[in-house]
Amino acid sequence: MVFKFILLGIFVKIVTGFDDTITHIPIITSITKTRKGKIAFTAGMFLAxxxxxxxxxxxxxxxxxxxxxxxxxxxxxxxxxxxxxFDILVHKPRAKAEHEIMKYKKKIPTERIARLLFVGFIASFATVLDDIITYSPLFTHGFLYDIFAIIGILAAALLELLLVLYFSEKLTKFKHKEKIASVGLVILGILILTGII
Incomplete structure (x- = not known):
């Protein structure tokens, strides 16, 4: 039962967060110039x-x-x-948030780690708002199971952020991420209705 909630946390985070992670790659590459800056930016994403x-x-x-x-x-x-x-109400606000952040790319020196952390947090929080809906069903089974769902979500988040740090160019070529996310959400909804979650 415990392992099930860890796996559900991983599944939900990968399904809903992968497209968000890929979306951040152009921001990270244009705002950050060093590995330390990228780590600060992704740490802000993790906090979000x-x-x-x-x-x-x-x-x-x-x-x-x-x-x-x-x-x-x-x-x-x-x-x-x-x-x-169908790209309704999800990617348009995200694109607007990214556009606002990109305005400041020349104003953030790479040595300003705290500022990059903050920008990473803001950029990520603008895109994880829809993820809140998908995380919520995992937290209806009691505190112990909530903890294991959180472990799964955070493990998948760390994996996604490491992929951004080391394989960002390959990830940008990944296609059909929205379709995969949609299918994953439908599967999650069916699992809830059938009582598996």
């Missing part, structure tokens, strides 16, 4: 993911008190899958 997990836990606590909360979670996931597949 932690904040998204905290918000998702709070959101799931609120929804758990509502009758038919599993159906509501599944409906939100199906809606998000449609929004991602």
């Amino acid at each position: 993911i932690i904040l998204a997990i905290i918000i998702a836990m709070f959101f799931s606590t609120l929804l758990k008190s509502v009758p038919f909360y599993k159906e509501i979670f599944a409906g939100l996931l199906f809606g998000l899958a449609i929004a991602i597949f």
Whole structure:
């Protein structure tokens, strides 16, 4: 049972976060000039993911008190899958946030690690807002299982960030990431409706 929640955390993070991670690669390469700067930027991204997990836990606590909360979670996931597949309300705000961040690329010296950490946090938080909906169903089974779901999410997040640091050029060529995310969300919604999650 414990291993199941770790795997679910990994699955949810990879399905919903992979397209976000690839989206950040042009920002990272244009804003950061050194490995230390890239690490600071990705550390900011990691902090944003932690904040998204905290918000998702709070959101799931609120929804758990509502009758038919599993159906509501599944409906939100199906809606998000449609929004991602047809590019409704998800990528346009993300593109706007990226455009705003890119304005400051010449104003951030590479030695300003704290500033790069902050910019990484802001850039990532703008893109993980939709992930909050997908994390939330994992936090409806009790504190112990929540911890293991968090371990899975953070393990997948670290893997994605390491891929960005070391394989960013290859990742940008990856196609159909939105379709994969949409299918993953539909699978997650079905798992909730059938009681597996």
